[in-house]
Amino acid sequence: MADNKKALKQDRKRVSAEQPYEVSYFRKKHGLTVAQARDIIKKAGNNRDKANELAEQQKK
Numbered sequence: 430m431a432d433n434k435k436a437l438k439q440d441r442k443r444v445s446a447e448q449p450y451e452v453s454y455f456r457k458k459h460g461l462t463v464a465q466a467r468d469i470i471k472k473a474g475n476n477r478d479k480a481n482e483l484a485e486q487q488k489k
Contacts, residue, residue, distance in 0.1 A: 444477045446470040459484035 445451050446467045456466035461484060469487065473480035 442477055443475045444470050444473075444480050445475060455480065455484070459488065461487070 444455055452463060452466050452470070455461070455470065456463055459466070459481075461469070465487070466484075469483045470480050473483055
């Protein structure tokens with residue numbers, strides 16, 4: 430799971446579609462719906478950098 434509070438440095442490289450506050454932040458950052466944000470996060474395999482890249486591609 431991407432929400433290990435004890436491993437903050439490694440955890441910041443991940444984003445979880447199961448954590449409402451992470452989905453909310455991600456969707457607001459990229460101007461997405463909740464469903465779009467969850468879909469992108471799942472496609473990215475919880476990798477934050479890849480998810481950000483996919484979200485940017487969707488904006489175009």
